[in-house]
Amino acid sequence: MRVMAQMAMVMNLDKCIGCHTCSVTCKQAWTNRSGVEYAWFNNVETRPGQGYPRTYEDQQRWQGGWVRDRRGRLRLRAGGRLRKLATIFSNPVLPTINDYYEPWTYDYETLVEAPLGEHTPVARPKSLISGEDMKISWSANWDDDLGGGPELTSHDPLLAKISADIKLSYEQVFMFYLPRICEHCLNPSCVASCPSGAMYKRSEDGIVLVDQDRCRGWRMCVTGCPYKKVYFNHRTGKAEKCTFCYPRIEVGLPTVCAETCVGRLRYIGVVLYDADRVLEAASVADPTELYRAQRSVLLDPNDPEVAAAAEAGGIPRDWVQAAQRSPVWALISTYQVALPLHPEYRTMPMVWYIPPLSPVVDALRETGHDAEDVDNLFGAVDALRIPAAYLAELFTAGDVGIVDGVLRRLAAMRAYMRGVSLDGTRDESVAARVGMSGSQVEDMYRLLAIAKYEDRYVIPRAHAELGDPGQKAHELEELATGCSLDVEGGPGMGGWGPFGESSGRLAPVAVETFHVLKTRQRPGAEPGPTGGPGDEEPAAPPPGAETGPTGGPGDDQSAAPR
Amino acid sequence: MSGADVLVWVVLPYVSTAVFAVGLWWRWRYDKFGWTTRSSQVYESRLLRLGSPLFHFGILLVLLGHVGGLLVPESWTNAVGIGEGTYHVVAVGLGSVSGLATVVGLAILIYRRRTVGPVFSATTRNDKAMYVVLGLTILVGVANTLGNVTGGYDYRQSVALWVRGVLSFNVDAALMAGAPLGFQVHAVLACVLFAMWPFTRLVHVFSVPLGYLARPYVVYRSRDQRETLGSRGPRPGWEPTSRHEPREPVRARRTR
Numbered sequence: 043m044r045v046m047a048q049m050a051m052v053m054n055l056d057k058c059i060g061c062h063t064c065s066v067t068c069k070q071a072w073t074n075r076s077g078v079e080y081a082w083f084n085n086v087e088t089r090p091g092q093g094y095p096r097t098y099e100d101q102q103r104w105q106g107g108w109v110r111d112r113r114g115r116l117r118l119r120a121g122g123r124l125r126k127l128a129t130i131f132s133n134p135v136l137p138t139i140n141d142y143y144e145p146w147t148y149d150y151e152t153l154v155e156a157p158l159g160e161h162t163p164v165a166r167p168k169s170l171i172s173g174e175d176m177k178i179s180w181s182a183n184w185d186d187d188l189g190g191g192p193e194l195t196s197h198d199p200l201l202a203k204i205s206a207d208i209k210l211s212y213e214q215v216f217m218f219y220l221p222r223i224c225e226h227c228l229n230p231s232c233v234a235s236c237p238s239g240a241m242y243k244r245s246e247d248g249i250v251l252v253d254q255d256r257c258r259g260w261r262m263c264v265t266g267c268p269y270k271k272v273y274f275n276h277r278t279g280k281a282e283k284c285t286f287c288y289p290r291i292e293v294g295l296p297t298v299c300a301e302t303c304v305g306r307l308r309y310i311g312v313v314l315y316d317a318d319r320v321l322e323a324a325s326v327a328d329p330t331e332l333y334r335a336q337r338s339v340l341l342d343p344n345d346p347e348v349a350a351a352a353e354a355g356g357i358p359r360d361w362v363q364a365a366q367r368s369p370v371w372a373l374i375s376t377y378q379v380a381l382p383l384h385p386e387y388r389t390m391p392m393v394w395y396i397p398p399l400s401p402v403v404d405a406l407r408e409t410g411h412d413a414e415d416v417d418n419l420f421g422a423v424d425a426l427r428i429p430a431a432y433l434a435e436l437f438t439a440g441d442v443g444i445v446d447g448v449l450r451r452l453a454a455m456r457a458y459m460r461g462v463s464l465d466g467t468r469d470e471s472v473a474a475r476v477g478m479s480g481s482q483v484e485d486m487y488r489l490l491a492i493a494k495y496e497d498r499y500v501i502p503r504a505h506a507e508l509g510d511p512g513q514k515a516h517e518l519e520e521l522a523t524g525c526s527l528d529v530e531g532g533p534g535m536g537g538w539g540p541f542g543e544s545s546g547r548l549a550p551v552a553v554e555t556f557h558v559l560k561t562r563q564r565p566g567a568e569p570g571p572t573g574g575p576g577d578e579e580p581a582a583p584p585p586g587a588e589t590g591p592t593g594g595p596g597d598d599q600s601a602a603p604r
Numbered sequence: 605m606s607g608a609d610v611l612v613w614v615v616l617p618y619v620s621t622a623v624f625a626v627g628l629w630w631r632w633r634y635d636k637f638g639w640t641t642r643s644s645q646v647y648e649s650r651l652l653r654l655g656s657p658l659f660h661f662g663i664l665l666v667l668l669g670h671v672g673g674l675l676v677p678e679s680w681t682n683a684v685g686i687g688e689g690t691y692h693v694v695a696v697g698l699g700s701v702s703g704l705a706t707v708v709g710l711a712i713l714i715y716r717r718r719t720v721g722p723v724f725s726a727t728t729r730n731d732k733a734m735y736v737v738l739g740l741t742i743l744v745g746v747a748n749t750l751g752n753v754t755g756g757y758d759y760r761q762s763v764a765l766w767v768r769g770v771l772s773f774n775v776d777a778a779l780m781a782g783a784p785l786g787f788q789v790h791a792v793l794a795c796v797l798f799a800m801w802p803f804t805r806l807v808h809v810f811s812v813p814l815g816y817l818a819r820p821y822v823v824y825r826s827r828d829q830r831e832t833l834g835s836r837g838p839r840p841g842w843e844p845t846s847r848h849e850p851r852e853p854v855r856a857r858r859t860r
């Protein structure tokens with residue numbers, strides 16, 4: 043047994059209102075830069091729907107994730123090492139910008155600068171890729187709320203999987219939102235696909251990152267990830283992906299998407315797992331067994347043997363304690379209501395989902411039934427095959443039984459808590475029907491419905507002292523509190539690398555990018571890479587240059603705002 | 605031998621080699637972030653799928669040919685029983701095939717770069733300059749190969765000796781001064797190309813990921829091994845006292 047710790051997330055889909063706040067705050071924090079305009083580390087899809095990038099779940103086409111070969115071994119679906127090297131000059135299955143969408147901005151300038159005329163001036167959409175006028179015809183959430191109707195939705199690869207008669211009864215519409223980030227998989231196929239070895243899984247917390255200094259832009263990871271959650275920055279020529287907001291996580295703060303989630307539906311915590319068993323579990327023959335196999339890799343942090351092995355393996359005690367209090371562990375294993383997204387990709391994803399009961403409840407209510415009654419709810423879970431089959435395609439590789447079980451537990455909780463709220467009855471028989479006790483149901487209710495901040499996020503801080511003594515703690519403190527315009531060569535000092543802004547040493551990831559953005563958001567900021575030794579036009583001095591806290595030796599430029 | 609000969613055939617190659625070596629070291633040291641293929645495949649895939657492998661495999665063969673023709677002494681090939689005639693047939697055969705593949709591939713890539721809007725706007729001046737020098741070098745090289753089909757000029761008795769002379773610090777300018785113009789131009793262009801190399805996207809040549817064949821699929825790394833993205837060193841003079849090793853001084857980069 044080799045115990046490792048993993049930061050994991052659970053999302054309670056019943057509470058998602060599809061507001062995209064998470065996507066927007068994530069974008070502002072991480073991808074509001076040119077080169078990744080089209081990238082949404084966090085995106086929210088309406089299901090059924092095509093998703094983002096379009097039809098990414100169709101692995102026949104996009105070749106992501108792992109497959110089990112005839113000898114029972116795992117292979118990268120897009121091909122192993124030799125094949126990767128042989129196709130390195132042009133990746134055969136790379137999604138192009140148009141499979142995501144062509145990002146655009148509006149020509150706001152004409153609104154204020156157009157000469158007086160008969161017609162009101164309009165701000166035309168301009169492509170951020172070519173700079174030309176463009177017609178907007180797709181985006182990251184074009185089919186939001188089933189927009190575009192059946193023509194668009196019918197391209198959902200999951201609908202194609204569940205049989206034809208289900209498509210016919212499409213009139214019985216159901217819909218829910220699916221927020222997605224990188225899954226920070228236990229068996230990440232993106233990492234396995236990277237020829238340079240630039241992608242890695244952090245051994246302390248399992249966060250999967252791209253080393254920007256080592257990435258050489260071979261873009262195999264984009265193909266390798268079945269969730270299409272690695273993006274190619276076409277300006278810097280490097281891969282970028284969701285970072286699980288590790289600078290925040292390291293100091294004990296939840297990710298930006300979780301912190302700002304309007305529905306308060308995200309849970310973050312540590313789970314312990316047995317790293318020696320990951321490969322074996324990811325290789326089980328029957329895809330519908332993958333959910334159970336994945337759960338079996340997780341270790342019970344309350345088991346004294348596990349705790350001892352964890353500490354022996356160098357996991358700090360407070361991390362083990364955090365794992366014991368982890369809401370993620372509780373939702374996955376104690377209450378067994380959280381399911382992994384597409385376990386059949388065999389990457390062992392670590393963002394789990396509580397499937398939505400709302401399609402069932404809504405349908406009941408519409409037919410005039412009592413949507414809080416346990417018998418009605420159970421009957422509806424059984425009767426409404428389409429949502430259940432669809433959810434099963436998402437979360438259990440098609441095993442409807444598991445989804446049914448989860449929905450029943452949620453339904454029982456609903457019925458039980460109705461009794462409690464209406465007249466204080468605690469009907470143990472309702473709880474017993476899903477094999478729980480009344481107090482367990484109430485605990486689950488507290489976690490799911492009350493969902494206090496401190497219950498949702500149990501995030502132990504990173505242990506700086508375990509690595510380079512004294513260094514990290516200091517830096518992290520600064521990171522969390524300091525203003526950081528004063529990086530050598532950073533935008534705060536008006537400097538970029540010698541080959542334009544997509545070169546040079548790395549600017550730290552927090553406040554600095556803000557200033558890059560400011561210059562970019564002005565009209566006239568050019569798309570496409572700038573720079574090269576021949577490029578002598580002065581870069582627009584970022585606003586921080588005049589007010590930056592340090593006047594370093596690099597600060598000798600004349601600040602002439604555009 | 606005129607001073608110009610010495611300048612072109614002795615000074616230039618050494619200047620170029622020095623810039624090449626020091627430039628690479630410097631770029632590696634200071635610009636790992638800029639060290640990338642900067643692929644444009646996300647903009648356009650169809651033409652690239654044709655042109656890129658054609659060009660790259662072609663140029664790899666060309667490289668192989670140069671190693672065989674320039675670095676391997678004629679006496680060695682003779683020793684293993686490859687006579688001048690056989691050598692020449694193989695060299696011209698392989699040379700024209702690989703050269704042609706390279707040229708066609710490059711033509712497709714340049715056509716793509718010029719006509720596909722997003723790719724063109726992602727092209728820096730640096731790229732353009734590099735394309736010009738690289739394209740000219742290749743064109744002149746292919747012309748030399750095709751122009752020498754009859755084997756009229758034995759570059760293994762002159763150009764190759766000069767190249768090996770440069771590498772062994774025993775250079776003889778006269779060897780090149782007597783070479784046909786085409787070979788001279790090709791050599792000068794190559795020197796320029798080598799000098800440009802570290803400062804262009806050509807650096808990606810040195811990133812052939814052969815290590816991929818040997819490493820385990822999933823890479824684990826501790827967050828403490830190096831300064832990760834998002835953590836920064838303290839400003840000079842503000843280092844915490846508990847730091848054991850003296851920190852390497854942070855060099856300020858002068859801005860334009």
Ligand code: SF4
Pocket residue numbers: 223224225226227230231232233250266267268269270271272283389
């Ligand atoms: S979801 Fe994240 S960790 Fe998993 S394969 Fe994709 S990018 Fe890698």
Ligand code: SF4
Pocket residue numbers: 057058059060061062063064065086219221302303304305306307
């Ligand atoms: S912020 Fe929360 S509720 Fe809004 S879309 Fe994102 S996950 Fe859903």
